[in-house]
Amino acid sequence: MINNSINRKLRMGMVGGGKGAFIGEIHRIAANMDGLIELVCGAFSSDPGRSKESGEALFLPEHRVYGSYQEMIAQERQLPEGERMDFVSIVTPNHVHFEPAMMALENGFHVVLDKPMTFDLDEAKQLQQKAAETGLLFLLTHTYSGYPMVRQARKLVRDGALGKIRKVYVEYPQGWLSRSSEQDGNKQASWRTDPAKSGKSGCMGDIGTHALHLAEFISGQRTTHLCAALYTYVAGRKLEDDGNILLRFDGGASGVLIASQVAAGEENALKIRVYGENGGLEWSQQEPNSLLVKWLDQPTQIFRAAAGGMSPEVAAFCRTPGGHPEGYLEAFGNLYKSFAWALGAKLAGKEWQAGEYDFPSVADGVRGMAFLDCVIRSNESDEKWTPFTV
Amino acid sequence: MINNSINRKLRMGMVGGGKGAFIGEIHRIAANMDGLIELVCGAFSSDPGRSKESGEALFLPEHRVYGSYQEMIAQERQLPEGERMDFVSIVTPNHVHFEPAMMALENGFHVVLDKPMTFDLDEAKQLQQKAAETGLLFLLTHTYSGYPMVRQARKLVRDGALGKIRKVYVEYPQGWLSRSSEQDGNKQASWRTDPAKSGKSGCMGDIGTHALHLAEFISGQRTTHLCAALYTYVAGRKLEDDGNILLRFDGGASGVLIASQVAAGEENALKIRVYGENGGLEWSQQEPNSLLVKWLDQPTQIFRAAAGGMSPEVAAFCRTPGGHPEGYLEAFGNLYKSFAWALGAKLAGKEWQAGEYDFPSVADGVRGMAFLDCVIRSNESDEKWTPFTV
Amino acid sequence: MINNSINRKLRMGMVGGGKGAFIGEIHRIAANMDGLIELVCGAFSSDPGRSKESGEALFLPEHRVYGSYQEMIAQERQLPEGERMDFVSIVTPNHVHFEPAMMALENGFHVVLDKPMTFDLDEAKQLQQKAAETGLLFLLTHTYSGYPMVRQARKLVRDGALGKIRKVYVEYPQGWLSRSSEQDGNKQASWRTDPAKSGKSGCMGDIGTHALHLAEFISGQRTTHLCAALYTYVAGRKLEDDGNILLRFDGGASGVLIASQVAAGEENALKIRVYGENGGLEWSQQEPNSLLVKWLDQPTQIFRAAAGGMSPEVAAFCRTPGGHPEGYLEAFGNLYKSFAWALGAKLAGKEWQAGEYDFPSVADGVRGMAFLDCVIRSNESDEKWTPFTV
Amino acid sequence: MINNSINRKLRMGMVGGGKGAFIGEIHRIAANMDGLIELVCGAFSSDPGRSKESGEALFLPEHRVYGSYQEMIAQERQLPEGERMDFVSIVTPNHVHFEPAMMALENGFHVVLDKPMTFDLDEAKQLQQKAAETGLLFLLTHTYSGYPMVRQARKLVRDGALGKIRKVYVEYPQGWLSRSSEQDGNKQASWRTDPAKSGKSGCMGDIGTHALHLAEFISGQRTTHLCAALYTYVAGRKLEDDGNILLRFDGGASGVLIASQVAAGEENALKIRVYGENGGLEWSQQEPNSLLVKWLDQPTQIFRAAAGGMSPEVAAFCRTPGGHPEGYLEAFGNLYKSFAWALGAKLAGKEWQAGEYDFPSVADGVRGMAFLDCVIRSNESDEKWTPFTV
Numbered sequence A, B, C, D: 001m002i003n004n005s006i007n008r009k010l011r012m013g014m015v016g017g018g019k020g021a022f023i024g025e026i027h028r029i030a031a032n033m034d035g036l037i038e039l040v041c042g043a044f045s046s047d048p049g050r051s052k053e054s055g056e057a058l059f060l061p062e063h064r065v066y067g068s069y070q071e072m073i074a075q076e077r078q079l080p081e082g083e084r085m086d087f088v089s090i091v092t093p094n095h096v097h098f099e100p101a102m103m104a105l106e107n108g109f110h111v112v113l114d115k116p117m118t119f120d121l122d123e124a125k126q127l128q129q130k131a132a133e134t135g136l137l138f139l140l141t142h143t144y145s146g147y148p149m150v151r152q153a154r155k156l157v158r159d160g161a162l163g164k165i166r167k168v169y170v171e172y173p174q175g176w177l178s179r180s181s182e183q184d185g186n187k188q189a190s191w192r193t194d195p196a197k198s199g200k201s202g203c204m205g206d207i208g209t210h211a212l213h214l215a216e217f218i219s220g221q222r223t224t225h226l227c228a229a230l231y232t233y234v235a236g237r238k239l240e241d242d243g244n245i246l247l248r249f250d251g252g253a254s255g256v257l258i259a260s261q262v263a264a265g266e267e268n269a270l271k272i273r274v275y276g277e278n279g280g281l282e283w284s285q286q287e288p289n290s291l292l293v294k295w296l297d298q299p300t301q302i303f304r305a306a307a308g309g310m311s312p313e314v315a316a317f318c319r320t321p322g323g324h325p326e327g328y329l330e331a332f333g334n335l336y337k338s339f340a341w342a343l344g345a346k347l348a349g350k351e352w353q354a355g356e357y358d359f360p361s362v363a364d365g366v367r368g369m370a371f372l373d374c375v376i377r378s379n380e381s382d383e384k385w386t387p388f389t390v
Helices: A023-032 A048-057 A069-078 A098-106 A121-134 A148-158 A187-192 A203-219 A328-347 A362-380 B023-032 B048-057 B069-078 B098-106 B121-134 B148-158 B187-192 B203-219 B328-347 B362-380 C023-032 C048-057 C069-078 C098-106 C121-134 C148-158 C187-192 C203-219 C328-347 C362-380 D023-032 D048-057 D069-078 D098-106 D121-134 D148-158 D187-192 D203-219 D328-347 D362-380
Strands: A010-015 A037-043 A087-090 A110-113 A138-140 A165-173 A223-231 A242-249 A254-260 A271-276 A279-284 A290-295 A300-304 B010-015 B037-043 B087-090 B110-113 B138-140 B165-173 B223-231 B242-249 B254-260 B271-276 B279-284 B290-295 B300-304 C010-015 C037-043 C087-090 C110-113 C138-140 C165-173 C223-231 C242-249 C254-260 C271-276 C279-284 C290-295 C300-304 D010-015 D037-043 D087-090 D110-113 D138-140 D165-173 D223-231 D242-249 D254-260 D271-276 D279-284 D290-295 D300-304
Touching: A010 A023, A010 A069, A010 A328, A023 A037, A023 A328, A037 A048, A037 A069, A069 A087, A069 A098, A087 A098, A098 A110, A098 A121, A110 A328, A121 A362, A138 A328, A138 A362, A148 A203, A148 A271, A148 A279, A148 A290, A148 A328, A165 A203, A165 A242, A203 A223, A203 A242, A203 A254, A203 A271, A203 A362, A223 A362, A223 D223, A223 D242, A242 A362, A242 D223, A242 D242, A242 D254, A254 D242, A254 D254, A328 B328, B010 B023, B010 B069, B010 B328, B023 B037, B023 B328, B037 B048, B037 B069, B069 B087, B069 B098, B087 B098, B098 B110, B098 B121, B110 B328, B121 B362, B138 B328, B138 B362, B148 B203, B148 B271, B148 B279, B148 B290, B148 B328, B165 B203, B165 B242, B203 B223, B203 B242, B203 B254, B203 B271, B203 B362, B223 B362, B223 C223, B223 C242, B242 B362, B242 C223, B242 C242, B242 C254, B254 C242, B254 C254, C010 C023, C010 C069, C010 C328, C023 C037, C023 C328, C037 C048, C037 C069, C069 C087, C069 C098, C087 C098, C098 C110, C098 C121, C110 C328, C121 C362, C138 C328, C138 C362, C148 C203, C148 C271, C148 C279, C148 C290, C148 C328, C165 C203, C165 C242, C203 C223, C203 C242, C203 C254, C203 C271, C203 C362, C223 C362, C242 C362, C328 D328, D010 D023, D010 D069, D010 D328, D023 D037, D023 D328, D037 D048, D037 D069, D069 D087, D069 D098, D087 D098, D098 D110, D098 D121, D110 D328, D121 D362, D138 D328, D138 D362, D148 D203, D148 D271, D148 D279, D148 D290, D148 D328, D165 D203, D165 D242, D203 D223, D203 D242, D203 D254, D203 D271, D203 D362, D223 D362, D242 D362
Parallel strands: A010 A037, A010 A087, A087 A110, A110 A138, A165 A254, B010 B037, B010 B087, B087 B110, B110 B138, B165 B254, C010 C037, C010 C087, C087 C110, C110 C138, C165 C254, D010 D037, D010 D087, D087 D110, D110 D138, D165 D254
Antiparallel strands: A165 A271, A223 A242, A242 A254, A271 A279, A279 A290, A290 A300, A300 C300, B165 B271, B223 B242, B242 B254, B271 B279, B279 B290, B290 B300, B300 D300, C165 C271, C223 C242, C242 C254, C271 C279, C279 C290, C290 C300, D165 D271, D223 D242, D242 D254, D271 D279, D279 D290, D290 D300
């Protein structure tokens, strides 16, 4: 029950996410969860019939279900202020990120966009510039930074509890692309392994960018150099499905980033460990309500969501008391919630204190695209270290 | 995107759950999660001002925020069919369960009610009878049966994978009442330890009923006799805050039920183990996406939510692919979702296949109240075994 | 490298433990581990040929391998003091505990004896009296008290870290008797399920006594009343293979003891949890190098063997640095080591400080037999509580 | 009770391992554990007084405690065959590996040697040649390959259960050198961080070699190229205390090797994961009795030591039934046991079937030294990949 400053739900339009899509439904649940946002319109598919069918299943009035995002943005703009959507949530494959996002910004709509932000780095920079020009809000859904224990981890590092950070190990093994599912009609596999839809990276674009964001989010250090070795294990696949990367950070830390979609038997085993002079942190996405804090000469502590020892500003992102597990959808919901608070404040013309609407944005998206560029360059190079520049 | 048969969201009214309440917000998130239900009205507090303030924070129109549940039920009944609430969700302390539920049924509203169902067994039986007479739907929120892995456990037992069931160990240790928080202004502690609001049982009513329901839900056997030893560890407390119970079941199994609210350091550590001739099951609420299945002569298996090995009818209750953890709110949401499917079908005049709208109902509530009666009798008795009758 | 006061290895004779036996080999490894004890003679089987064969495989000289324990005790007594065994280790089934132990004591030999101490309580009391009369040392191998983390748990309770103890949950589920293995030639199963060899209890004698000892060892409280429900799940079996017991303790704690040998799929899953006013402990035998210490308002701590936070007097029972796991054999070895230290000191005529040779002894054995008596009586009674007296 | 072919214990002499040493005591316990080996002599320290004191504490006769390994080897050679040591176990720092090992081989004694095998690669090759010439047995104590679940892992890979191996992740984080303990009188830290005693590598020599051995032992593939980044985090330290390495294998797999001694809060957290086309393996040294086997479309299995599903030839290396945890000392003991079986057979002039005396030997030691050479070269190079040649 947090006042969002404008005394009404924020109105969301959606691009993509029709029947059979995975991430669109996730976005809807996340946006819906806290009662701060309502879905008011959508262009759910490039196939108008499919879009219509999806809108119907979502109980939308027929005239707010559009045949294309172009139509949606144009039409919504014509609606009275009290009715038209406030922001657009874009949940299409990578190659359909840039254009709807740019068009939304140009037409005064705030934007929620999935990662990786765009098809290539140049598009990302254009979006960044446009967002800066327009002053519109932009949420890039690096979901994992929405987990309370990830935020607690970041806070412990920021507060200096671990001392100077020396090591960052981040890994993201999945197994679902261990076979050539893209040839068996798996729609998720299909576009993710297609360079025309995904861009020049497969595994690293899909999950490596999350790993990098998490590493920098928690450690508070930024990658300066990397050394990448990418692999394509499934015959006939055009994009890498696996990769190992050495990292060096600006604060003196070093590390490793592992991402794989052929680690057969793994689900979504994102995990990060960060070590400083006095101790280390360990967090696993699959058991997200625990954060192990290891100390040099004292017993390891298990920090738990909404339980004793947690910082109050982080605990505010827990919806339930300790022991009532929250998960991926709630983490996703935290991003939408922060976005809703910020947007509500903005629409009400109020100041909003930095830190309270802590969500990844357009700069994180540019950084992710620069990471992919750097990884591809490094992989093709015989040099050990490739500088990471944005 | 599941059609709910009537092509609109179901309309929910809420009794209780104003600012500062715990379980009301949980119910709203759960009901909201899947986009099948919308909150349209409420009597959020017995204090009309507080109710109004809560309704405002929830963006409800002023005229749908009522000063009492009596007013709400009476007024809503006057509204046109296309506008008035379809069902009422009652999230008040135990002593305010029976009256609003009975009044709702009498006025043609379906009911969602928190456990334990009523203040005493007699009230529970009256509700059961009224529900039967009216044919209205009744959801009793034994949340834990909404977890996919709990349903998978039940399915494995039903399918005979474990052979005849011999042992059921269920435990529910919490630590949050280890001190006399009820005297320090903790509202949750206050009513739960007050016999005038909770009824004749404390710990067993609050969490023991969940444990019993889970044990019977998974094992498919029903308790026939029990032997209870209740304790009150915190000085001055009027209701038991802890108890150990031996169980005997109608299918020949025996077991133990442990519940405690003074197990200092525990959060909400509900756990169940069920053993049959061929193997056993183990599920822990705090890591709810895993189900251990232990075999007599083969390696233990870890069944995981939305992953390989899961029964399709259970997997339908997962919103995300394997490795994207779901938790308590999603389990709660599953109860509301099943209820919404059943209610949508009913309102559309359609048949609904048994099993698909699998949710605990009024008979489970009566059983829980009978359990509390039996536990209290057993505790006061010198006889080892007290028969469990409803 | 700890001086054992007498500058030589202690000389052990063994009764039982020939080829095919389980626990005899365990005793030999445990006794051998720290280089303080050497096996010098044995009567390994009631079958003289088998005994001889076993002695040969153990590299013993022919004349120190005896055809019976009677012969061994008699002959060894005749040997010169510098050659004859110092103590006897008795590793036979329960019905062959009392006689060799009594004969050893009568002939001046110290005794190591497996649990349960004897066939019945009366025998146990006779041994206790004889041990007191002779002043000979007596080690009863309640192995689990030899684990460093069990000792750390005890120390934390003794030091008052948890406050007054309220709850003790101890459980010992095994699955290996889930089928009638005793009829398939399994020697271990065979004598354990035979009342002529095991005594009047099966599961409780074999593993329930361990659970009780552990509960009292760590909690520092003694059982005063119990309520037992025993079961025999495998058809045709003459002794119980499962049981659930409610406990009350002299310090005001209450608890539950679960033991089962038909918990199919479990190995040797002894686990104990103890809760006080401020926090709780949890230790699992299958992951014995960790001790969870849970606090009311602070993060749970993981105490680890030989790592930071451990009491020095307990750390002395770790042979390796933190992270080099020790297990069951090392715990067993700790009992033999403490016994060797105490016996070395005694033989050297030195004082030995209490607490340093912390090992279970004849009084623990009597207590275990009294527990079995009480459990059997309670199981047959309709009264809820049976007083536990020794 | 396994006949070692020669009907007597094998006689061990020890070089190093006096009072205050860590690994010497480990070797003695491991050698002693199964009753197949007895310590008969030693040169426990380069300080003759200290050596003598140590020998006394170990109950050795004065004349078998030597002031130097040179003296020991020379004197023992003079003893009658039925009395003199059979083999020497060398447990000194790295710079005192080569000379005693070479001298032992030259004098007809079999050798047990700690890793890394020598001070540099050249010494290692000399030992390899000498061992080949003499036909003497050589055990290099890569302890972790002695764990039953590691052997089970290897067997599953060899049997093709996982399909073609694609990924190998091995990590060995420790935290004990997070501060400059070498300057605070920590003897273990002191020689390990001193290039004059350790050789040219610190962390990689001490633990990286173990990680590499384990990776190749389980995966059955051999490293062909690596890319190393070494770091020294503690100021003033002369050898690296941390490193990240990318790996490529001859069977087409790729991987990562992480080793650190500044991962503050970690104990000895060696862990390996191996993924093939059909599934993956995960084994953690700190919980060594479980082996996770993950499958692409089926539930993960937990293989457990001495429990159902284990290969009989691996189960032979378990001393206790399932659920009785074994650890580091037992793994170490398995190497000594295999060595004792092989040596007993050799001394008895018998054939011994390959595979049964599975223990790491001189070739593994050479490989480890070549690894260190390659790592150092790679670290100093700007080239991404350095070929790994022996």
